Each structure stands twice: as structure tokens, then as C-alpha cells.
Amino acid sequence: MTAPLRVGLLGDMSSGPPGPVDLEPWLRRAVEDLHAAGALQNPVEFVHAFGLGLPQGEAGNVERAFAELADAGALLVVGPAIGDNALIATPLAEQFGLPTINWAGSEYARNRYMFQLQVGSHQDEPLLLADYLARRGARELAVIYDASPIGEGYVQALGYAARTRGLEMAASAIDPLAENADDALAQVLDSATSACLYLGLGHCIAAVNTALDAAGWCGERITTSAGIRGYHPQFAAHLEGWVYVDLWSEGNRTLAALRQRFELDISASFAAAKGWDLGRLVAHALASAPEATREGVLRGLELTKWLPAAEGEEGTLLGFGAWDRGALHGRYLVPRRWVDGRSVAVAMD
Incomplete structure (x- = not known):
């Protein structure tokens, strides 16, 4: 054989x-x-x-x-x-x-x-998201990112993309397994913010969403392919309304x-x-x-x-x-x- x-x-x-x-x-x-x-x-x-x-x-x-x-x-x-x-x-x-x-x-x-x-892609997704935001007239971005190679890769690429598209960003790191994002969000969110982004693996997306709710944030909520976690019931409610990056098209x-x-x-x-x-x-x-x-x-x-x-x-x-x-x-x-x-x-x- x-x-x-x-x-x-x-x-x-x-x-x-x-x-x-x-x-x-x-x-x-x-x-x-x-x-x-x-x-x-x-x-x-x-x-x-x-x-x-x-x-x-x-x-x-x-x-x-x-x-x-x-x-x-x-x-x-x-x-x-x-x-x-x-x-x-x-x-x-x-x-x-x-x-x-x-x-x-x-x-x-x-x-x-x-x-x-x-x-x-930690390198390509930020370009897509920056284009999406720039075309909608966004200017000031509040960014929460994982303190990890994943999050740091995302935020570095977003920084490069933002500078070439007229976007400004304030960024704050968070533990990738954090259960509370209130302090991190408070550092970057203000009245001029156009959109709030979470960049990371997605374990703490519920904490970020809860912090945005607590802050009364009604603006655009955007994430990376971390949003794919929305296919899982334990994350779905926390991602309702979020724009994210996926890999399939009708x-x-x-x-x-x-x-x-x-x-x-x-x-x-x-x-x-x-x-x-x-x-x-x-x-x-x-x-x-x-x-x-x-x-x-x-x-x-x-x-x-x-x-x-x-x-x-x-x-x-x-x-x-x-x-x-x-x-x-x-x-x-x-x-x-x-x-x-x-x-x-x-x-x-």
C-alpha cells in the first residue's frame, strides 16, 4: 500500500x-x-x-x-x-x-x-477601515488596542493609514483579556471623537462595548476581524451595530x-x-x-x-x-x- x-x-x-x-x-x-x-x-x-x-x-x-x-x-x-x-x-x-x-x-x-x-490582516485591515472612515468624513478617532503583537501591529498600521487620510487618533492599550475597559476608554474618548475603534483579538470586545454603553456613546463603533466573533452567541449581543472586517461576500x-x-x-x-x-x-x-x-x-x-x-x-x-x-x-x-x-x-x- x-x-x-x-x-x-x-x-x-x-x-x-x-x-x-x-x-x-x-x-x-x-x-x-x-x-x-x-x-x-x-x-x-x-x-x-x-x-x-x-x-x-x-x-x-x-x-x-x-x-x-x-x-x-x-x-x-x-x-x-x-x-x-x-x-x-x-x-x-x-x-x-x-x-x-x-x-x-x-x-x-x-x-x-x-x-x-x-x-x-493586522497590516491590511487598518487601511480598509481608514478608507471607510475617511469617506464618511471622520476626523478624530478613539482607539482601544490590545497590548500584544496583534494589537500593536494593528495600531501601527492604522497610524500610518490615518496620517495619509487626514485622520487623527488617540490610542490607549488594554490587556487582551481585560474584563473592564472603562479607564482605557476614558483616556481617548471626548466630544470631538468621530468614531471609536477596537483593534485586537477580540476577547475583551464585550468589555469595550460595555464601556461605550456606560459612556453613552452613540457614534460609530468599529473593529477589525475581531468582529467575526459575532458568529458566536456569547459575543453576538456585544457586537450588535458594529462595523467590522470579514472575509466573505454575497x-x-x-x-x-x-x-x-x-x-x-x-x-x-x-x-x-x-x-x-x-x-x-x-x-x-x-x-x-x-x-x-x-x-x-x-x-x-x-x-x-x-x-x-x-x-x-x-x-x-x-x-x-x-x-x-x-x-x-x-x-x-x-x-x-x-x-x-x-x-x-x-x-x-
Whole structure:
């Protein structure tokens, strides 16, 4: 029997199964499609390792989980999901010579062996939000950001974008796990404020929203892809009315076909788009690999190009290249707003 190609799944958001996210079914669907088409010959085996990373856990947990997958003979790793942990794993991918696809938000979580599916972007999202605010005549911004690499990446990029768009901002840092944001908000919110932004991972979005309510703030509330937490009931009420950044569009024909094929409700669009795009990157890399080795899979990733993405606006493309480690190309970030518990598109004009 042909030896299986082993793919490692690194769960950095929990210390064990099942974890908050299970990507394996989506990866299996994409692999099965290429098996059925005859493009992929070898069987594929998925192995899991869990290490609760930052901000709730420790960096060492991610390091241990990554080493477990390397020792298990993985030819390719998928994960981590959180930007801080992707930064931890990036030198490990190089150390082990192990091709890895993180699905986090930092452009700095890339190197020869570390590839990225941008499920959000600490560098690009602030540009989108700055354009959105400038086109609506905003001038003074109150910004609360996580005191972490994620939050600091966001606020730095927003600062650059603001200066070129005539926006001014007052920013205050907050613990990524804070349960109270009153003091941080009081430092930046005043009568001239046009909009209030939260930049971070999203664990403390409830605290920020509660502080805005307590301050009687009736202006625009805006966040990053942290707003994707609105799909979870424990965060939904706190994100009502917020503008945020998502990765799916009603106009994306690849996503529409995917929902039809698997009979998915539109509310499953984000999870389906992300899972399907990750799955196709994995499946096509394995099918394109010239040999069943880590270096072969690295080459297979570089040969994976120009796939229509389920994420983003229609026309977004998926793939890598010899010096290209960011998978999504085009208008992959989509501004949306939570209205009555539903995610609705927001016009940029």
C-alpha cells in the first residue's frame, strides 16, 4: 500500500480536542475532490497536536505542539490560527524544515517554510477601515488596542493609514483579556471623537462595548476581524451595530457554489470559505509536490496558484509562489456590520 501523506493540524486555541475549531472535515473534502479527479494518488492522514497559546496560554505550548507534529512525520502543518502564536511558530517552521500554513493575521509570520492564509490582516485591515472612515468624513478617532503583537501591529498600521487620510487618533492599550475597559476608554474618548475603534483579538470586545454603553456613546463603533466573533452567541449581543472586517461576500460565485453544493445556510459563509480555501491549499500542494518529502511539499505550495478563492470579493485568487507566502490576492477583506444578529455588507462609497 502507498504510504500516506501526513498533514499536521496545530490547535493553538485549546489544550485538547475537540477545540473551538475543527478544520479537518473541510480539508478532507478538498483532498477527496482531488482523489476523485485522479490528481492526487496517495492517501492523506491527518494528525493533531494541541497547545493553548497566547493570550490565554503560553508560547511554550505552541512550541511543544509544533515539535510533536514534526516528530510525527508531518510533511505539512496547518496552523496556528492566532497571530501571536503564528509568530512563535514561524522560526520553528524554518528550524524543522517543515512547510506550514498559518491562518492568522500577521504578515510577519512568513518565511521560506511558513506560508499564510490571511484570515484577516493586522497590516491590511487598518487601511480598509481608514478608507471607510475617511469617506464618511471622520476626523478624530478613539482607539482601544490590545497590548500584544496583534494589537500593536494593528495600531501601527492604522497610524500610518490615518496620517495619509487626514485622520487623527488617540490610542490607549488594554490587556487582551481585560474584563473592564472603562479607564482605557476614558483616556481617548471626548466630544470631538468621530468614531471609536477596537483593534485586537477580540476577547475583551464585550468589555469595550460595555464601556461605550456606560459612556453613552452613540457614534460609530468599529473593529477589525475581531468582529467575526459575532458568529458566536456569547459575543453576538456585544457586537450588535458594529462595523467590522470579514472575509466573505454575497457576490463571490465560488462561495455561492460551495454553499449550494453542501446545502449551507448563508450564516455559515465565513467558516465555509475559510475551511474550503485552506483545504484546497493543502490538497493542491500535496498533488503538485514533485516528491513525498517536506521539500517536495514546499515546492508543491509554491506551484499552487490562481485558484478562485471562496474568501473575499468575487475575483479574489488563492495561491503562492517562489517568493510569495501570502495566499489571498485581490479584495479579500470585506467590510460588514452586525444588524439584528445578521452580518450585512457595508458599502465603501
